[in-house]
Amino acid sequence: MTSIDRLLGVADSALRTLAGTQRAAQPLPEPVVPGGPLDPEQKRLAGALMRVNHVGEVCAQALYSAQALATRNPALRTQFEKAAREETDHLAWTQQRLRELGARPSLLNPLWYAGAFGIGLIAARAGDAISLGFVVETERQVEQHLESHLDRLPRDDAASRAIVARMKNDEAGHAASAEQAGATTLPAPVRWAMRAAGRIMTTTAHRF
Numbered sequence: 001m002t003s004i005d006r007l008l009g010v011a012d013s014a015l016r017t018l019a020g021t022q023r024a025a026q027p028l029p030e031p032v033v034p035g036g037p038l039d040p041e042q043k044r045l046a047g048a049l050m051r052v053n054h055v056g057e058v059c060a061q062a063l064y065s066a067q068a069l070a071t072r073n074p075a076l077r078t079q080f081e082k083a084a085r086e087e088t089d090h091l092a093w094t095q096q097r098l099r100e101l102g103a104r105p106s107l108l109n110p111l112w113y114a115g116a117f118g119i120g121l122i123a124a125r126a127g128d129a130i131s132l133g134f135v136v137e138t139e140r141q142v143e144q145h146l147e148s149h150l151d152r153l154p155r156d157d158a159a160s161r162a163i164v165a166r167m168k169n170d171e172a173g174h175a176a177s178a179e180q181a182g183a184t185t186l187p188a189p190v191r192w193a194m195r196a197a198g199r200i201m202t203t204t205a206h207r208f
């Protein structure tokens with residue numbers, strides 16, 4: 001592929017992500033035991049939490065696209081593209097669940113996408129080991145965050161819980177493969193800054 005092809009691919013993926021037209025390749029994870037009916041308050045809470053998770057997946061699309069675009073290592077590009085495809089499943093699943101809960105995606109998605117894309121480019125410019133270190137740290141933080149959502153989601157919302165549990169598993173796999181590919185550990189202040197940025201994103205997306 002030429003650089004122009006790659007740029008067009010990135011633009012296409014950005015537009016599909018923001019327009020909500022990305023399709024999942026894998027079927028939606030189904031709960032083992034079906035849930036119960038949700039009251040309006042539980043539905044509102046589940047909708048807000050799934051909106052936060054959907055924003056996380058919008059950011060994952062942007063981060064992996066930017067990193068795949070900027071790396072000069074073809075093997076690494078393939079790895080980023082593979083992870084991005086799994087993130088596309090996550091994106092489509094969370095979007096479907098938002099719809100089922102009668103909730104809307106974040107109004108600020110274009111902003112989250114642009115911000116995450118910029119951060120992905122900066123990480124990629126710092127070299128492959130740091131770029132991979134950034135993936136490891138991001139995926140670990142997302143995994144912890146999804147774990148906390150398993151505590152907060154209503155017990156009866158088995159459909160959302162099945163999606164979140166599967167995503168948590170996949171994110172752990174993304175962190176492990178980035179680690180095996182030669183990730184370096186990011187300095188503590190960078191990890192703290194990432195955590196702070198994540199907190200701003202999750203708090204805002206909960207409402208908007």
Ligand SMILES: [Fe+2]
Nearest residue numbers: 057060087090
């Ligand atoms: Fe994901």
Ligand SMILES: [Fe+2]
Nearest residue numbers: 139170171174
């Ligand atoms: Fe991931």
